[in-house]
Amino acid sequence: MDTKGRGLDAPVTRAAPSQTPAALAIGVMAKAPVPGQVKTRLIPLLGAEGSARLHTRLLAQTLATCIEAAPGAVTLFATGGAPGVDWPHVADRFGVNRVEQVGADLGARMHHAIAHLLSHAPAALLVGADCPELDAEHLRAAHLALHGRRLVFIPARDGGYVLVGATQPCLPVFSGIAWGTARVMRGTRTVMRRLGWRRGRDWAELEPLADLDEPQDYLDALARGHLDAVEDHGGPG
Secondary structure: OOOOOOOOOOOOOOOOOOOOOOOOEEEEEEEOOOOOOOOHHHHHHHHHHHHHHHHHHHHHHHHHHHHHHOOOOEEEEEEOOOOOOOHHHHHHHHOOEEEEOOOOOHHHHHHHHHHHHHOOOOOEEEEOOOOOOOOHHHHHHHHHHOOOOOEEEEEEOOOOEEEEEEOOOOHHHHOOOOOOOOOHHHHHHHHHHHOOOOEOOOEEEOOOEOOOOOHHHHHHHHHOOOOOOOOOOOOOO
16 A cells, blocks of 8 residues: 555545454554644754644554554544644544543553553554554564564664554553653663563564654655655744
């Protein structure tokens, strides 16, 4: 499925709900694309409106990728809103469930999302909407790596991670982490080792991917063909 450059209002194939219990449920965590509140580190390059358009495009691309990997078993975990941002319309257009994010910090919100997904399937994958090179094969590989393990991660090259998968709720793993820093994956490993878990036995890590936060990330994604350029680079505004 070619999802590059697809916007939220582009034609999509609506995913029909599965008629049998899902083996895998996938969640996408996303903020409303409010100019000035999303992709803020890209505003010097793309402007506030351009950064919001990029966020919208990445969300659409991510939803389409997840639907390809798990038709009928994708949930949008949404937060925020603004005039012109109609979350129910987005969920309906892509044929995905929509659930509000719950929790005081990112770790609590991730735990809530994973617990929700695991109430519908024995395995859950949770992703953000800022990794344009993430494709359905990555999702299938992560699902496969979960077999017999508690967790799976796809680390981000900047020190975080772009995907976490689970076969059971694991709140301690998401507690006390310095979210938004280059220490996220390292800190998560430390927590898991303190729990007595071992890499390979209790959790798996796949090859790192690049997420998109900084201007250079955007330029690299364009160069690698993972993304189409956002029009009207307007600079700050």
